[in-house]
Amino acid sequence: MHKFLIRSFVSSLVLLFTLTVAAVAKDVKAAFVYIGPTGDHGWTYQHDVGRKAVEAAGFKTTYVEGVPESADAERVLRQLANSGHDVIFTTSFGYMNPTNKVAKEFPNVKFEHATGYKREHPNVSTYAARFYEGRTILGTIAGTMTKSNVIGYVASFPIPEVIRGINSFTLAAQKVNPNIKTKIVWAFTWYDPGKEAEAAKALIDQGADVIAQHTDSTAIVQMAEKAGVYAFGQASDMDKFAPKAVLTSVENNWGPYYVDRVKAVANGTWSQKDTWHGIGDGMVVISDLDSQMPADLRSKVKKLQADLASGKVHSFTGPIYDQKGNLMVAEGKTADDGMLAGMMTYVKGVEGDIPK
């Protein structure tokens, strides 16, 4: 009798335990690690919008903001992996090595690293967006709207991601206006409103009447608004910060991808992937087109957007020449992803040299 009681007690305990484990397994928790503050209205802000989409889909989320890419990143990642998170999104390039290091120690936790290339363990995926497709749209608009034929471009760091953007932008602008020149100022920062504003001012002083940016703050569009020139929002719709200057913005839309991946973890279907999505998959979104743009330009842009989405148009279609006139992509060909990933030369029409 006693034995029976004990046995049934033990088995009910086991049952209870299994039920709890099953309930926990369904209850997937996602964590996000951010490089900046969630209120930067740029890179981190948009990742946080993506996180909120995951919450809206019924999952629990946690985030840590302002995590430096120094030795601290590893500790934050380990703490998140250790405190019951099933999938961790690390949203800056500099988290690449810590992500892979911690992933090795927590094989049951999934790691998703944005903009990196290392997937050293089966539980690490990487993802990035084809922002250069958005820049093809911006280049088309800039080439049409400029009167001085000088377009300014505030760049962050001389890495392929940024060079690719400059090239994609310039190629599109040249297509509608062969006389344009793209002038670059390297700010050597991703987010520094003071430096970015100075860079924009320097470009405006050199005659640029359209300013593009590959840095994250709203300082550049605000400077453009003050100077009465056009600009484009970066990462989020920046129209409200400079209603006259901003013609449109290229938005980073991470939500659908995040929801997808967290759901995959919940269903047990998650597997290692290297994702590079563009306009077609909705990871890159073009904001509303400003009414200052002529109607025919607006309809042209809409069509270009649809063609980029369907793959009918590719941002890098030959013939493409570098600054010295050497052929980079032959006529009728398009650049493959390998070439895009390592792109470190300017195309013809970009002024200056890449800082080395």
Add this chain to the structure above:
Amino acid sequence: MIKIVKRDQPSRAIFFLTPVLAIFLTLVAGGLIFFILGFKPFEALKFFFIVPIADKYGFSELLLKATPLCLIAIGLSFCFKSNNWNIGAEGQLTFGAIVSGGVALLFYEQEGFYILPIVILAGAIGGMLYASIPAILKTYFNTNEILVSLMLVYVSKLILDYLVVGPWSNPEGFNFPETRQFSDSAKLPLLFEGLRIHAGIFLALAAVVISWFVFYKTYLGFQMKVSGFSLKTAKYAGYKGKKMIILVFLISGACAGLAGVGEITGPIGQLHREISPDYGFTAIIVAFLGRLHPVGIIFASLVVAITYLGAETAQIFMQIPKYTGQVFQGMILFFLLASDYLLFFKIKFIGSKK
């Protein structure tokens, strides 16, 4: 009635008690801020100051974080004690890391016991070279060391940017701004399996012992003390001021450079753009919180280190914005400076008579 009376002499007991008072006031004010933000104050403080170090791993992370702070603050105390305002430890850290990282890269994929000592020495020399600039400019050209050392911080970061983006970037790294990973022989050994705490902590402890000896047992320490009280007296006593200024800057730079070595050859293992979350600036708070005393600095570095860890834990478990960590650091310094008032004045309660 409350009356404020000037003290005849600054109180020595109060001198060492005010840091404790400042920490206490910071906790009270911090709790109040949490309360206003809508968090349970005691729970928040628990996640901030206790949970992060409740296990072995957490405690090892505390020591890892405190190591560079302690090392730099010890170096800075040499400068601050003798009236030399070296604000550029962050730059000396960065430049030390650059020189040491460059040497480590020279030994890429090589093994040998001699590599690590060379890498460490290179970092110390790099920090000293960089600190010698404000020192020499101050002694021979009468420039202001605060401005020069501070400006050089930004210069050092630009040099680092240039190197990791350009000539030193990893050839297999798709042009991302980072160098190759150092070989194991160029990295500081870990003290325990599975923890990140590394041999760099011994450098910090050695600095503590040496500085105590220098401050209280040597002629140099005495000179520094006199110069700290009054430069005129020091001159009158016939001390060779220039030599001492350069020496304290070199010591300070070496310590900061070693802190940089500890980061890149310890937990990071390569050079990239962000090797220090402003340790060089935070160490200024540590130095003053520790009253420029070697033992005080050990405690102060632990207290300040925990504000970093606590901010992360509080955000993960309670969704408290991580930047409150910086608010805490600011409050500690503020309350410390404010309570220094008690050094020179005392508050007397006088019974009201009708």
